[in-house]
Amino acid sequence: MENEQKAIYIGLxxxxxxxxxxxxxxxxxxxxISKRVGAPIKLKKILVRDKRKTRAxxxxxxxxxxxxxxxxxxxISIIIEVIGGIKPAKDYxxxxxxxxxxxxxxxxxxxxxxxxEIFCAASExxxxxxxxxxxxxxxxxxxxxxxxxxxxxxxEVMGIVxxxxxxxxxxxxxxxxxxxxxxxxxxxxGYAEANPAADVDGLDAARKAAILASLAFNTRIGFDDVSxxxxxxxxxxxxxYARELGYVIKLIAVGxxxxxxxxxxxxxxxxxxSHPLASVNGVYNAIFVRGNAIGEAMFYGPGAxxxxxxxxxxxxxxxxxxxxxxxxxxxxxxxxxDNKPLCPVEDTKSSYYVRLLVDDEPGVLGTIxxxxxxxxxxxxxxxxxxxxxxxxxxxxxITHLVEHRKILCAAEALKNLPVINVLKNIIRVxxxxxxxx
Amino acid sequence: MENEQKAIYIGLxxxxxxxxxxxxxxxxxxxxISKRVGAPIKLKKILVRDKRKTRAxxxxxxxxxxxxxxxxxxxISIIIEVIGGIKPAKDYxxxxxxxxxxxxxxxxxxxxxxxxEIFCAASExxxxxxxxxxxxxxxxxxxxxxxxxxxxxxxEVMGIVxxxxxxxxxxxxxxxxxxxxxxxxxxxxGYAEANPAADVDGLDAARKAAILASLAFNTRIGFDDVSxxxxxxxxxxxxxYARELGYVIKLIAVGxxxxxxxxxxxxxxxxxxSHPLASVNGVYNAIFVRGNAIGEAMFYGPGAxxxxxxxxxxxxxxxxxxxxxxxxxxxxxxxxxDNKPLCPVEDTKSSYYVRLLVDDEPGVLGTIxxxxxxxxxxxxxxxxxxxxxxxxxxxxxITHLVEHRKILCAAEALKNLPVINVLKNIIRVxxxxxxxx
Numbered sequence: 085m086e087n088e089q090k091a092i093y094i095g096l097x098x099x100x101x102x103x104x105x106x107x108x109x110x111x112x113x114x115x116x117i118s119k120r121v122g123a124p125i126k127l128k129k130i131l132v133r134d135k136r137k138t139r140a141x142x143x144x145x146x147x148x149x150x151x152x153x154x155x156x157x158x159x160i161s162i163i164i165e166v167i168g169g170i171k172p173a174k175d176y177x178x179x180x181x182x183x184x185x186x187x188x189x190x191x192x193x194x195x196x197x198x199x200x201e202i203f204c205a206a207s208e209x210x211x212x213x214x215x216x217x218x219x220x221x222x223x224x225x226x227x228x229x230x231x232x233x234x235x236x237x238x239x240e241v242m243g244i245v246x247x248x249x250x251x252x253x254x255x256x257x258x259x260x261x262x263x264x265x266x267x268x269x270x271x272x273x274g275y276a277e278a279n280p281a282a283d284v285d286g287l288d289a290a291r292k293a294a295i296l297a298s299l300a301f302n303t304r305i306g307f308d309d310v311s312x313x314x315x316x317x318x319x320x321x322x323x324x325y326a327r328e329l330g331y332v333i334k335l336i337a338v339g340x341x342x343x344x345x346x347x348x349x350x351x352x353x354x355x356x357x358s359h360p361l362a363s364v365n366g367v368y369n370a371i372f373v374r375g376n377a378i379g380e381a382m383f384y385g386p387g388a389x390x391x392x393x394x395x396x397x398x399x400x401x402x403x404x405x406x407x408x409x410x411x412x413x414x415x416x417x418x419x420x421x422d423n424k425p426l427c428p429v430e431d432t433k434s435s436y437y438v439r440l441l442v443d444d445e446p447g448v449l450g451t452i453x454x455x456x457x458x459x460x461x462x463x464x465x466x467x468x469x470x471x472x473x474x475x476x477x478x479x480x481x482i483t484h485l486v487e488h489r490k491i492l493c494a495a496e497a498l499k500n501l502p503v504i505n506v507l508k509n510i511i512r513v514x515x516x517x518x519x520x521x
Numbered sequence: 522m523e524n525e526q527k528a529i530y531i532g533l534x535x536x537x538x539x540x541x542x543x544x545x546x547x548x549x550x551x552x553x554i555s556k557r558v559g560a561p562i563k564l565k566k567i568l569v570r571d572k573r574k575t576r577a578x579x580x581x582x583x584x585x586x587x588x589x590x591x592x593x594x595x596x597i598s599i600i601i602e603v604i605g606g607i608k609p610a611k612d613y614x615x616x617x618x619x620x621x622x623x624x625x626x627x628x629x630x631x632x633x634x635x636x637x638e639i640f641c642a643a644s645e646x647x648x649x650x651x652x653x654x655x656x657x658x659x660x661x662x663x664x665x666x667x668x669x670x671x672x673x674x675x676x677e678v679m680g681i682v683x684x685x686x687x688x689x690x691x692x693x694x695x696x697x698x699x700x701x702x703x704x705x706x707x708x709x710x711g712y713a714e715a716n717p718a719a720d721v722d723g724l725d726a727a728r729k730a731a732i733l734a735s736l737a738f739n740t741r742i743g744f745d746d747v748s749x750x751x752x753x754x755x756x757x758x759x760x761x762y763a764r765e766l767g768y769v770i771k772l773i774a775v776g777x778x779x780x781x782x783x784x785x786x787x788x789x790x791x792x793x794x795s796h797p798l799a800s801v802n803g804v805y806n807a808i809f810v811r812g813n814a815i816g817e818a819m820f821y822g823p824g825a826x827x828x829x830x831x832x833x834x835x836x837x838x839x840x841x842x843x844x845x846x847x848x849x850x851x852x853x854x855x856x857x858x859d860n861k862p863l864c865p866v867e868d869t870k871s872s873y874y875v876r877l878l879v880d881d882e883p884g885v886l887g888t889i890x891x892x893x894x895x896x897x898x899x900x901x902x903x904x905x906x907x908x909x910x911x912x913x914x915x916x917x918x919i920t921h922l923v924e925h926r927k928i929l930c931a932a933e934a935l936k937n938l939p940v941i942n943v944l945k946n947i948i949r950v951x952x953x954x955x956x957x958x
Contacts, residue, residue, distance in 0.1 A: 109672050109814045116739070119858045120671050216669070222815040224661075224669030231668075232653070232661030234557050235546050235835030302553070360821060363800050377546045377832035378659040381822035384797060385815060395814035398672030412849035421556045 092121065092405045093128040095154035095185075097176055098167035099139065102190055102217070103130070105394030106164060107142060110401075117398070121405045129154045131167075151176055155183050162404050164397060165189040166217075174198055181205040181213065186413060188400040190217035190393060196291035196307040199298060203418035210414035212407055214400035219292040220245055220369045222392030223385035224399075229299040229373070230419055236375025241300040241339045242514070245292040247367035247387040248276045248283035249315050249335040253323075253352075254365040257332060260320050275367060285314035286350040289337045296371065297339030297348045303424040305339070305348050311429045313351040322439060322509055325469065325480050326354050331437075332362045333511065345427035354437050354513040430489035435464065435513035437482055438491075440498065441506040444477040448503050452479060455501060459494035461486050476505060485517045529558065529842045530565040532591035532622075534613055535604035536576065539627055539654070540567070542831030543601060544579060554835070558842045566591045568604075588613055592620050599841050601834060602626040603654075611635055618642040618650065623850060625837040627654035627830060633728040633744040636735060640855035647851035649844055651837035656729040657682055657806045659829030660822035661836075666736040666810070667856055673812025678737040678776045679951070682729040684804035684824040685713045685720035686752050686772040690760075690789075691802040694769060697757050712804060722751035723787040726774045733808065734776030734785045740861040742776070742785050748866045750788040759876060759946055762906065762917050763791050768874075769799045770948065782864035791874050791950040867926040872901065872950035874919055875928075877935065878943040881914040885940050889916060892938060896931035898923050913942060922954045 094110075096103055110117065110127060118124040127146060131154055132139075135147045151172075154160060163180040165187060167173045174194045180187050182205055189195070194202065195218050206213035216226045220243065229238075244250050248270060255266045267284070270276035282288045290310040297305040315335050326333050331354035340347040355362045360382045364370040369387025374380055386392035407413045442448045449466060456463055462484040469478040483491065491510065498504050531547075533540055547554065547564060555561040567583045568591055569576075576584075588609075591597060600617040602624060604610045611631045617624050619642055626632070631639065632655050643650040653663045657680065666675075681687050685707060692703045704721070707713035719725045727747040734742040752772050763770050768791035777784040792799045797819045801807040806824025811817055823829035844850045879885045886903060893900055899921040906915040920928065928947065935941050 105814075113672060113674050113813070116674055117672065119739070120856070122854075223818060224665045227669050228661045228665065231840060232664050232836050233832070234839045235550060235554065235832045237550050237553055302556070375832065376550070377542075377828045377835070379823050379826075379829055381660060381820075383818075383820060385818035389816075391814045392816055395670065395672045395812065398814070399669050402671045403668060406852075410849050410852045412847050412852070415843075415847045415849070417559075419557070 091124045091126045092161060092408060093126050093159040094401065095129045095131070095157065095160040095163045096127060097131045097151070097154070097163060097165045097173070099130055099132050099142070100166065101390045102166040102393045102397065105390030106166065106397050109391065109394045109398045111141070117402060121402055122409055123405065125401060125405055128160050129157060155179055155185070160185060161408055162186045162188060162401055164401065165191055166397065169193055170197070177202060178205050181209050181211055184209050184211060186212035186404045186408070188214045188397055188404060190397055191215070192218040192288070192291040192295060196294040200304055207414065207418065212404045212413055212416055214404060214416070216400050217393045217396035219295050220371055220383070220385065221387040221389060222395040223369055223371065223383050223387065224396070225296070225371045225383050226299065228383060229296070230416070233373060233375055233378060233381070236377045238300040238373060238375045239341050240374040241296045241371065242361065243292065243296060243337045243369065243371035244334055244361055244364050245337045245369050245371065245387065246283055246289040246335060247369060248280070249289070250364070250369070251275050251367045253315060253318065253333055253335065256318070256320055257323050257327070260324070262320055263316065263318065284316055286312040286335060289335060289350040293337035293339060293348055293350050296337060297346060298420055300339055300373070301341055301346050301422070301424055302419050303346060303422040304420045305346060309348055309426055311349040315352050317509060318352050319509070322437070322511065325439065326437065329482065330357055331355060331513065332357055334361060336361070336514065342427045342432065345425050347427040347432045349429065349432070352511055354511055356515050359514070430487065430492070432488050433485050434488065435483050435485055435515055435517055436491050437480065437509070437511045437513050439508040440479045440481070440504055441473070441476050441508055442479055443503045443505065444475055445503070448477070449479065451501060451503055452481070452498065455497050456481070456483070456494050459497055460490045461494045482513060528561045528563045529598060529845060530563050530596040531838065532566045532568070532594065532597040532600045533564060534568045534588070534591070534600060534602045534610070536567055536569050537603065538827045539603040539830045539834065542827030543603065543834050546828065546831045546835045548578070554839060558839055559846055560842065562838060562842055565597050566594060592616055592622070597622060598845060599623045599625060599838055601838065602628055603834065606630055607634070614639060615642050618646050618648055621646050621648060623649035623841045625651045625834055625841060627834055628652070629655040629725070629728040629732060633731040637741055644851065644855065649841045649850055649853055651841060651853070653837050654830045654833035656732050657808055657820070657822065658824040658826060659832040660806055660808065660820050660824070661833070662733070662808045662820050663736065665820060666733070667853070670810060670812055670815065670818070673814045675737040675810060675812045676778050677811040678733045678808065679798065680729065680733060680774045680808035681771055681798055681801050681806050682774045682808065682824065683720055683726040683772060684806060685717070686726070687801070687806070688712050688804045690752060690755065690770055690772065693755070693757055694760050694764070697761070699757055700753065700755065721753055723749040723772065726772060726787040730774035730776060730785055730787050733774065734783060735857055737776055737810070738778055738783050738859070738861055739856050740783060740859040741857045742783060746785055746863055748786040752789050754946060755789050756946070759874070759948065762876065763874065766919065767794055768792060768950065769794055771798060773798070773951065779864045779869065782862050784864040784869045786866065786869070789948055791948055793952050796951070867924065867929070869925050870922050871925065872920050872922055872952055872954055873928050874917065874946070874948045874950050876945040877916045877918070877941055878910070878913050878945055879916055880940045880942065881912055882940070885914065886916065888938060888940055889918070889935065892934050893918070893920070893931050896934055897927045898931045919950060
């Protein structure tokens with residue numbers, strides 16, 4: 085029952101983990117994909133760095149090391165970019181669009197820094213640009229935000245969007261292992277890079293936060309607009325106290341619409357165990373969305389990996405191919421029709437978890453509570469922990485909702501108290517109270 | 522910045538819970554919706570049964586009790602059907618499509634019984650038909666299946682798609698309350714109807730199972746094709762034993778592709794607590810999908826309610842309006858391009874939970890195990906429970922993966938054993954083993 089229609093030809097840029105997955109999915113599901121599109125999808129050329137490298141499961145005649153071979157191939161109507169990084173990927177994307185070819189990309193770096201330029205080029209050339217795989221791997225989240233949740237004014241988007249750090253925090257939570265041990269294990273398993281900075285410092289998540297916030301709030305948010313804090317300061321001790329208090333610690337990418345200003349950041353946070361994101365473990369990702377019609381929704385799935393990411397890439401190819409056959413290319417609008425200001429991080433509100441190492445003497449709790457109060461920070465709970473520390477006690481505080489600036493002010497005052505030995509950690513708490521912020 | 526383009530006019534059929542939500546969402550989010558579409562969306566007429574009934578927040582000049590007023594209004598290009606039920610909704614939908622108007626419906630009854638007829642009418646008249654709200658309330662699942670997961674051959678779709686029964690089972694699990702007490706409470710809260718049959722007998726879930734399976738497997742599955750079992754036989758005792766064994770009991774709508782044959786059913790099932798669906802509680806819904814590229818994905822959110830359902834309905838209206846402006850109406854293909862046979866329920870495979878009341882005497886466990894074995898059923902675990910029952914003992918068995926026919930055969934043989942007093946319950950278990958079925 086092969087459809088008689090003319091094939092739609094693809095050029096693939098990059099044959100790494102994702103590129104290989106794309107080839108595998110296009111091959112093994114070719115029959116169904118052809119029926120779903122109404123025409124077969126055929127790989128015409130593949131751009132690789134080294135043509136002579138041995139590769140399984142690919143016709144070597146398709147390989148080229150020259151981008152011009154692809155851009156000048158008039159049969160090719162869709163180009164898939166899965167090289168990653170800014171250079172040369174961005175240049176290739178823009179040239180492809182300007183050559184009248186639709187582009188499907190998994191590139192969070194390019195989309196979070198050059199979104200406007202990319203969208204303009206697509207629009208001017210009346211072609212499609214799709215980037216479902218740039219956030220959340222295989223999880224459908226870009227199209228849901230652009231098409232399925234459009235009846236809502238979205239007030240919050242919050243995601244676990246980095247598998248490496250979620251794997252590490254899950255391991256620290258389940259096994260009580262410390263940060264360095266878990267990082268080594270993640271590196272051994274291939275979940276973390278030799279240089280893990282992009283993951284553990286929150287930079288990968290920040291790129292995804294920028295993309296999610298741009299779509300959720302219809303305003304252009306770039307990578308540089310995101311305030312970022314990684315997981316390097318999180319200890320098993322914090323995780324243990326969080327658990328006692330009914331929370332888990334996750335690295336979250338957050339976007340909130342605070343009375344028309346956008347709060348966009350990446351940071352570790354205590355989430356109540358009842359929060360839908362709290363049970364997203366290991367390398368899984370999930371994106372939680374709050375809108376003024378739907379209430380709460382969540383999208384869950386594998387955040388990385390060859391085939392899951394290819395699932396999103398090839399779905400974008402199918403959408404593009406359908407648009408070609410429908411004659412409706414170039415209509416997937418840039419959705420940033422607004423120009424909302426950012427909310428400076430000092431003005432954002434959260435509850436906070438604060439852990440302090442103090443002198444073990446009478447009156448300390450009172451001194452601390454007074455100091456918080458003087459900075460305008462109201463406390464929800466103060467707990468002297470049962471952990472035995474020589475000559476010292478450990479205090480864990482959960483605050484009520486308060487501006488970030490006030491917590492910084494309180495932290496400064498606390499550090500100057502003679503009874504405080506160390507301010508061990510300050511971590512945001514995303515609980516129900518924040519809804520009223 | 523109101524767009525100068527001509528408005529797109531809507532006719533609304535029904536002003537009950539969902540219809541009122543649609544009006545509220547169209548009103549309160551009008552500005553953003555207009556920007557997202559590129560033209561304002563305006564309600565032109567509303568079909569109600571009684572025009573004189575007092576209604577808040579609606580211009581009474583829009584009301585009519587005559588469908589002809591709407592179908593004959595040439596300004597109206599999109600009709601929203603939220604009356605529910607087959608009559609007169611189906612007739613209205615078909616007449617609207619034949620009049621060249623696109624239709625957005627939340628109607629699971631019509632879509633699960635007359636899908637083919639509806640799609641043909643839309644296709645012949647070159648207009649859109651959308652039904653996102655027919656499954657999972659506000660949760661985006663129809664478009665994800667039709668557009669976002671198209672790179673996959675889907676092997677399984679499993680959903681908690683009925684909020685009433687999920688609320689009841691959650692209450693029974695959390696409070697240990699029995700079925701009748703929880704049903705009364707659900708009725709008091711308005712979560713269950715006075716006649717709860719459609720929910721507790723699984724019929725509502727079966728309609729959604731038919732729609733989900735049709736989309737997942739690209740083959741027409743009707744309501745009559747679904748084998749259905751409700752929750753009326755589930756007791757707190759079963760829920761308690763399930764918990765001891767690491768499971769929760771949920772009412773699930775299941776579709777599986779078993780070597781090209783479709784197993785589609787609704788039944789209570791034991792899910793491992795680690796399963797993504799296991800922590801979906803209360804009136805929330807979620808749909809879990811397994812595909813050969815993405816692996817596992819899940820879509821979570823509110824399964825019912827005025828505004829959440831309106832979120833899905835109005836998103837469909839926005840998609841339709843965009844298609845009108847793009848000139849790409851009538852291209853959202855029926856995706857049932859295949860004709861896959863059903864897998865008879867006797868041939869389906871599961872693990873099973875079996876609870877038996879037996880004579881409290883030596884050798885009983887052996888007799889039972891032998892009887893299972895003679896029917897070709899291998900046991901994974903046999904547990905004599907600690908519950909005190911006068912002169913009797915209670916046995917709970919978990920089987921390995923086995924054909925449904927064999928479990929029926931074993932049940933028949935067990936009932937004839939003199940040591941067996943009552944075969945209390947047989948419930949399917951959806952665990953990892955099933956993946957290899």
